């Protein structure tokens with residue numbers, strides 16, 4: 307079956323020669339200020355939301371065609387997650403995009419300073435195939451919210467989804483400001499020769515490095531959402547049944563083709579022997595006897611990835627205690643657990659990104675292998691995207707928090723840190739740079755532009771006179787005092803002004819009330835009290 311719907315593909319910018327014209331059009335829309343009004347952005351976001359509601363079934367079908375994604379996973383992690391993200395953005399957009407006004411101080415007493423939240427300009431979002439709608443369009447929604455014009459480049463590997471995105475986006479978003487470019491590495495490469503004002507890339511470390519180098523040519527800022535191996539450390543304080551269930555849930559979701567999936571387990575033999583019996587039991591409870599027949603397990607996305615994952619299983623040392631069977635014609639690999647792998651095995655040296663869970667056994671020790679696990683994680687040549695730990699010990703938690711470098715962490719569960727949109731999501735070091743989700747996506751695509759607004763008032767000019775030549779010691783001391791000391795004792799900040807005004811108005815209303823209804827009795831008594839007292843002390 308041909309993977310690309312060529313009729314749809316032809317309508318999009320698949321011809322590199324059209325890139326110049328496309329980018330000129332988007333840049334002109336940006337410079338005309340079309341995307342600047344918050345109302346315009348909200349209108350586009352509402353339209354994007356409507357796309358998800360109207361075309362729900364078509365999106366699920368494209369996902370099913372690409373990797374047999376189940377309806378629940380398609381709905382929850384591609385559609386519903388996006389709808390909630392857009393709704394939250396629409397609700398908060400006015401307040402997020404407001405300028406932030408600075409408090410005046412003695413130096414800026416006659417001025418105003420503020421931070422404008424401005425869009426970068428024309429941005430490029432390069433998506434990947436494992437969650438082709440979510441990982442492409444969540445950043446796009448943030449870029450729209452921030453007021454950018456956007457070129458959207460879905461992954462060619464999830465080609466049904468890419469075609470669907472190319473078909474739907476021009477129907478729902480303003481084509482003068484937002485466009486889809488379809489194609490593979492060749493087209494993306496040519497696209498990257500053009501100047502963008504921001505690039506947001508999701509994908510592998512190798513291509514991420516290349517994108518970064520290309521962005522450098524134009525000094526374009528980038529967010530790189532990359533992969534890596536996410537370890538799971540387990541000690542002996544856990545509930546084994548729940549631990550096994552939460553790990554398998556994270557591993558089986560989308561057939562392990564999830565960037566935040568648990569990649570491998572580090573535990574001692576004692577822990578492994580209590581944990582392992584739960585795995586087949588849970589799989590049987592979820593999928594019965596014929597796992598291949600159930601609609602809830604997706605497929606490997608293509609033959610290349612099938613062969614890559616199959617090779618990881620074949621070359622691993624240790625023993626397969628669950629799964630191991632595969633069928634290339636159906637791109638099916640039975641969820642597999644391998645116990646006793648070596649650090650030198652291929653499976654421990656590249657991201658698994660498939661339904662295989664290797665377990666590396668640690669030496670028995672008083673800390674249940676914690677020290678060895680930390681040393682192992684830190685000795686690897688990459689920073690994990692996520693670190694998972696199953697333990698009830700605060701000591702274990704603190705040690706892992708303080709002594710490892712990973713993009714994010716979750717204790718006693720997997721994946722959940724990705725779906726809480728109050729948490730910024732992103733990697734560190736080799737697992738990426740920058741973050742997004744919720745308001746963080748808006749911030750990613752927003753430049754904070756500081757502005758000082760001065761006038762020609764007498765007071766402002768007098769305060770500033772000291773900065774002009776000729777310079778002398780007095781001026782240095784005075785400027786140094788002003789710049790530092792009033793900041794240290796910030797009693798001069800004008801935060802107190804509203805409180806002071808309220809206090810004066812309160813006093814005034816007492817005086818007026820006293821004058822009108824009490825004929826000045828309170829004032830009279832107070833006056834007497836003060837004068838008598840002062841007489842007494844004389």
Ligand code: NAD
Nearest residue numbers: 433434435460461490491494495509510531532533534565
């Ligand atoms: P991919 O092959 O779909 O590539 C991603 C994008 O890069 C695509 O749009 C593709 O067209 C483009 N591309 C590919 N080769 C290119 C080249 N030579 N030059 C320019 N562009 C090129 O996806 P992938 O790289 O197989 O993605 C899988 C990786 O992505 C895994 O490592 C996974 O962990 C990671 N990932 C990370 C996240 C995250 O949020 N951190 C999410 C999903 C996947």
